Amino acid sequence: MTFNAAALLLLIAGLALIGWLAGRARSNLLAGRAGAKLHSRPQYHGWYVALWLFAPAALFLAVWASVSPALITNQVLTTEAAENLPEFGFERGAILSDARNVAQGRQADVRLPAAAPLVKPYADASHQYAWIGIAAMLALALAGGLYAFTRIRPDFRARSRVEKIVMMLLLLASLVAILTTFGIVLSLLFESIRFFRLVSPAELLFGTHWAPTSGAPQPDTFGGIPLFWGTVLIGAVIAMIVAIPIGMMTAVYLTQYAAPAVRKWVKPCLEILAGVPTVVYGYFAALTVAPALREFAVMLGIPNASTESALAAGIVMGVMIIPFVSSMADDSINAVPQAMRDGSLALGATPNETIRQVLIPAALPGVMGGILLAVSRAIGETMIVVMAAGLSANMTANPFASVTTVTAQIVKLLTGDQEFDSAKTLAAFALGLVLFIVTLLLNIAALRIVKKYREAYE
Amino acid sequence: MNMTQEDLTITDPKMKAHGVNVFYGEKQAINDVSIDVGTDLVTAFIGPSGCGKSTFLRSLNRMNDTVASAKVTGRIELDGEDIYAPSMDVVQLRARVGMVFQKPNPFPKSIYDNVGYGPRIHGLAPNKADLDVIVERALVRAGLWDEVKDRLQESGTALSGGQQQRLCIARAIAVDPEVILMDEPCSALDPIATAKIEELIHELRGKYAIVIVTHNMQQAARVSQRTAFFHLGTLVEYGKTTDIFTNPRQERTKDYITGRYG
Numbered sequence: 001m002t003f004n005a006a007a008l009l010l011l012i013a014g015l016a017l018i019g020w021l022a023g024r025a026r027s028n029l030l031a032g033r034a035g036a037k038l039h040s041r042p043q044y045h046g047w048y049v050a051l052w053l054f055a056p057a058a059l060f061l062a063v064w065a066s067v068s069p070a071l072i073t074n075q076v077l078t079t080e081a082a083e084n085l086p087e088f089g090f091e092r093g094a095i096l097s098d099a100r101n102v103a104q105g106r107q108a109d110v111r112l113p114a115a116a117p118l119v120k121p122y123a124d125a126s127h128q129y130a131w132i133g134i135a136a137m138l139a140l141a142l143a144g145g146l147y148a149f150t151r152i153r154p155d156f157r158a159r160s161r162v163e164k165i166v167m168m169l170l171l172l173a174s175l176v177a178i179l180t181t182f183g184i185v186l187s188l189l190f191e192s193i194r195f196f197r198l199v200s201p202a203e204l205l206f207g208t209h210w211a212p213t214s215g216a217p218q219p220d221t222f223g224g225i226p227l228f229w230g231t232v233l234i235g236a237v238i239a240m241i242v243a244i245p246i247g248m249m250t251a252v253y254l255t256q257y258a259a260p261a262v263r264k265w266v267k268p269c270l271e272i273l274a275g276v277p278t279v280v281y282g283y284f285a286a287l288t289v290a291p292a293l294r295e296f297a298v299m300l301g302i303p304n305a306s307t308e309s310a311l312a313a314g315i316v317m318g319v320m321i322i323p324f325v326s327s328m329a330d331d332s333i334n335a336v337p338q339a340m341r342d343g344s345l346a347l348g349a350t351p352n353e354t355i356r357q358v359l360i361p362a363a364l365p366g367v368m369g370g371i372l373l374a375v376s377r378a379i380g381e382t383m384i385v386v387m388a389a390g391l392s393a394n395m396t397a398n399p400f401a402s403v404t405t406v407t408a409q410i411v412k413l414l415t416g417d418q419e420f421d422s423a424k425t426l427a428a429f430a431l432g433l434v435l436f437i438v439t440l441l442l443n444i445a446a447l448r449i450v451k452k453y454r455e456a457y458e
Numbered sequence: 459m460n461m462t463q464e465d466l467t468i469t470d471p472k473m474k475a476h477g478v479n480v481f482y483g484e485k486q487a488i489n490d491v492s493i494d495v496g497t498d499l500v501t502a503f504i505g506p507s508g509c510g511k512s513t514f515l516r517s518l519n520r521m522n523d524t525v526a527s528a529k530v531t532g533r534i535e536l537d538g539e540d541i542y543a544p545s546m547d548v549v550q551l552r553a554r555v556g557m558v559f560q561k562p563n564p565f566p567k568s569i570y571d572n573v574g575y576g577p578r579i580h581g582l583a584p585n586k587a588d589l590d591v592i593v594e595r596a597l598v599r600a601g602l603w604d605e606v607k608d609r610l611q612e613s614g615t616a617l618s619g620g621q622q623q624r625l626c627i628a629r630a631i632a633v634d635p636e637v638i639l640m641d642e643p644c645s646a647l648d649p650i651a652t653a654k655i656e657e658l659i660h661e662l663r664g665k666y667a668i669v670i671v672t673h674n675m676q677q678a679a680r681v682s683q684r685t686a687f688f689h690l691g692t693l694v695e696y697g698k699t700t701d702i703f704t705n706p707r708q709e710r711t712k713d714y715i716t717g718r719y720g
Contacts, residue, residue: 339563346521347576347633348553362566
């Protein structure tokens with residue numbers, strides 16, 4: 001007997017269905033007997049019973065499924081058979097999981113001889129905890145169901161109770177995304193702390209030489225400045241030089257000049273541009289733009305021209321960001337009240353003067369917010385730089401040279417055979433943390449600016 | 459239309475409209491309106507909501523051009539010149555026929571730049587000193603100078619509603635227009651601010667031809683010398699303000715000014 005969560009979930013779902021039918025029938029019956037009018041329709045009484053039956057039991061099931069393996073292992077460790085286990089580490093874990101797999105029927109026989117004596121204690125413990133879990137779950141389901149069932153009366157406000165329970169369920173659902181993000185940040189934080197025990201944060205943030213090697217960390221090999229410089233050069237400088245003017249002009253054209261028919265076609269096309277997978281942009285950058293730029297650079301006689309250039313990655317990234325900038329600018333310009341535009345036109349300003357001197361200054365805070373969001377997207381972008389910007393950590397202002405970025409290095413550090421606890425691998429988490437903090441700050445700043453600006457016109 | 463010639467004692471009209479129709483798409487908002495606007499007079503357009511008075515006002519400086527579906531037929535003249543003729547420069551037209559809107563709409567710029575905006579784009583001020591003079595004169599005329607002279611660099615949007623509306627009037631005056639159109643300029647203001655604007659209209663009379671759209675019949679009676687009553691897109695009656703309010707010729711006008719509907 002093992003604990004099968006999916007089957008149990010099905011079981012309580014079945015019980016809930018019975019509860020629903022019973023609740024509905026009982027409300028009808030009581031109403032008929034008392035000759036009174038039901039406050040809520042019979043379905044709501046059914047739902048009330050079903051939800052009370054299902055929700056606590058399902059919640060318990062989720063908790064139990066994640067807690068019980070640890071409880072089982074603890075119990076096994078208290079038996080005599082576990083006394084000979086190695087104290088710590090990988091071997092101990094392997095023996096325990098080997099025994100567990102056999103005991104729970106996932107593999108036919110033990111692979112490690114040391115695991116054999118543990119199989120029986122494991123099977124016993126699993127069995128025992130499975131029964132405890134099932135019994136507790138059924139008890140909860142029945143208790144919940146009975147509680148709800150006994151509260152059914154013709155004047156019972158099942159309808160508003162169901163409303164409340166549904167609201168709680170929705171709240172739980174919305175918490176899932178937030179809690180998951182929180183968990184990801186925590187794991188990032190813990191791995192980063194492990195890295196910072198090996199290498200000082202100051203070296204990562206201010207060091208200028210980046211050449212991580214496997215094994216024990218060498219001094220002066222984890223300097224992040226070249227990566228940060230490459231990230232800024234590609235994401236915040238070159239990409240923005242492309243995206244800001246083109247995005248702004250697109251937005252001005254679409255909001256001020258384009259006929260409704262044109263707008264109807266151009267806007268969805270831009271949105272499609274935003275939906276192109278970044279790996280496709282990566283191909284385009286690596287196979288088309290980069291070689292062309294290199295030939296151009298060679299023609300001009302620029303030294304160090306590489307087929308993996310910052311310029312190629314930056315330009316293509318800029319193109320990728322255009323819809324982002326233009327849609328934010330579009331929203332901001334549209335949010336400027338029509339009265340402002342009319343006021344300028346009524347003074348005899350041309351549409352062009354109106355846009356340059358009234359609309360864009362008025363929309364600027366919103367546009368700035370949009371640009372900050374775009375920068376934060378650009379510096380977190382990975383595929384294009386992996387494919388087109390290269391991996392050599394150069395500190396150069398020459399846009400035709402190869403540079404690397406934080407994201408490209410994270411990919412490089414985590415791919416291939418690596419020990420998981422070496423400084424080289426852990427560096428990826430520390431870089432990820434830096435990137436996360438920077439983009440978080442950019443996003444907060446952007447959202448604050450946008451919000452403040454929105455309030456000004458309401 | 460039973461208007462006889464002696465009703466229109468306007469010898470020197472600044473603007474003449476003849477047989478004007480305005481359409482929004484299929485819908486006709488203004489139907490065959492003919493009216494003369496006197497040079498030295500304040501002309502009030504009154505009528506219930508949706509009667510087309512604002513629409514007609516906006517066709518006098520071609521602000522309806524900004525609405526894609528709007529179409530104007532008929533003839534509107536400024537000093538005898540057809541303003542809808544292809545040769546008419548709409549930008550110049552709007553400099554000559556200024557407009558003040560229902561809600562104060564100062565630009566999010568300093569008070570100085572709000573007033574200086576028009577003169578700058580029209581090149582009226584070759585240098586800073588000239589612009590200073592123009593800005594001061596416009597603010598003085600709009601009765602705002604004493605209140606703002608020490609804080610010209612503050613944002614125009616920080617002023618009170620009434621001050622903002624006078625700033626908008628100053629902004630219109632600064633480009634030295636010949637006609638000022640006011641579209642319910644007091645509807646967003648409190649009574650004290652309203653009184654100030656009305657006083658200002660009195661002072662501006664004679665310097666500019668003024669056309670004011672208003673919901674408030676007392677206001678029309680107080681500030682105007684000519685009143686036009688619009689109803690359902692047509693001009694019902696046009697004449698001296700005193701005649702319209704004391705001795706209307708049309709039954710509909712009488713019903714409206716006595717508050718029977720509106």
